[in-house]
Amino acid sequence: MAKKRIVSGMRPTGRMHLGHLHGALYNWKKLQENYDCFYFIADWHALTSEYSDTKIIGESTFDIIIDWISIGLDPEVATFFIQSDIKEHAELHLIYSMITPLAWLERNPTYKEQLQQLTQRDIYTYGFLGYPVLQAADILMYKANGVPVGEDQGPHVEMTREIARRFNHLYKKVFPEPDLLLTPTSKLLGIDRRKMSKSYNNAIFLSDPSDEVDKKVARMITDPQRARRTDPGNPDVCNVFSFHEIYTPSDIVKQIDGDCRTAALGCVDCKKILAENLNKALDPIREKRKELEANLDKVKEIMEQGNAKARSIAQETMTEVREAVKL
Numbered sequence: 001m002a003k004k005r006i007v008s009g010m011r012p013t014g015r016m017h018l019g020h021l022h023g024a025l026y027n028w029k030k031l032q033e034n035y036d037c038f039y040f041i042a043d044w045h046a047l048t049s050e051y052s053d054t055k056i057i058g059e060s061t062f063d064i065i066i067d068w069i070s071i072g073l074d075p076e077v078a079t080f081f082i083q084s085d086i087k088e089h090a091e092l093h094l095i096y097s098m099i100t101p102l103a104w105l106e107r108n109p110t111y112k113e114q115l116q117q118l119t120q121r122d123i124y125t126y127g128f129l130g131y132p133v134l135q136a137a138d139i140l141m142y143k144a145n146g147v148p149v150g151e152d153q154g155p156h157v158e159m160t161r162e163i164a165r166r167f168n169h170l171y172k173k174v175f176p177e178p179d180l181l182l183t184p185t186s187k188l189l190g191i192d193r194r195k196m197s198k199s200y201n202n203a204i205f206l207s208d209p210s211d212e213v214d215k216k217v218a219r220m221i222t223d224p225q226r227a228r229r230t231d232p233g234n235p236d237v238c239n240v241f242s243f244h245e246i247y248t249p250s251d252i253v254k255q256i257d258g259d260c261r262t263a264a265l266g267c268v269d270c271k272k273i274l275a276e277n278l279n280k281a282l283d284p285i286r287e288k289r290k291e292l293e294a295n296l297d298k299v300k301e302i303m304e305q306g307n308a309k310a311r312s313i314a315q316e317t318m319t320e321v322r323e324a325v326k327l
């Protein structure tokens, strides 16, 4: 039986960090085995918030693709493409925009939240309101059965289903209604214990060199109740410990747990152990990244192949769409 298809994208607004790795990328990697995966760079979506300073979009596009391959996403198995290289997305977005009621967009909870949060940018634009319509085009273009995303994207997938239903009802049944494949949220926080994010300046990047990782780990906030070296600590509320649970062998994690609670182990030493193990895990990723950076033509070729595959599907879908709409 043919594998079910999934589509997911990321906005290119900076390099990948550990939040992306444990929040999305390892999940994408796992899905590779059982699904026909389309993973893409949503550069037009990035433009909705970065339109006045677009440099980061072009700069990070290739960095991100290199990060994807370096952590084990396999372009021989999954299809990578760049949204703005497949112009059909713009055409489908336009057609969907004709049939999407304004009320659906205005009541979208993610939209309302972003208007409140992104106060440094003026996002009271036509394009930003239509963000989920473009996202629906990204997904339905490939007739995806599922969309692996975090909880915040749930309303967008729901709207995608509604747009598919409306199109099918108005014209002809062309699109499936894709399922939300909810990504489990990662426990890892940034070094200041807030959500890991480039804009908070608290992220550990996959491309950070090892001395940078040492420094960042040394700055991590631990159990806030543990003021002095002689105070016992509580690993249950310590972000450093959450990292140990992922990066340190389990017998040592057990020992750290005990030694922290009796104050036999201090945070400085505890962090040194973590930095070492984290660097050990990042080393093969750095290795792979170096290899790819020395061979950028190969990366370009991978993108071109992915784009070509995505484009041929997009062209077929658009033929059906024009026919259904009778254009």
Ligand code: TRP
Pocket: 007, 008, 009, 010, 011, 042, 045, 134, 135, 138, 139, 147, 148, 149, 153, 156
């Ligand atoms: N909106 C998504 C995000 O912010 C990115 C995205 C754009 C996307 N198009 C998509 C995700 C299609 C899944 C499917 O992360």
Ligand code: SF4
Pocket: 222, 223, 226, 233, 234, 235, 238, 239, 240, 241, 256, 260, 261, 265, 266, 267, 268, 270, 271
């Ligand atoms: Fe956290 Fe380690 Fe310090 Fe305990 S010893 S509070 S686990 S950093």
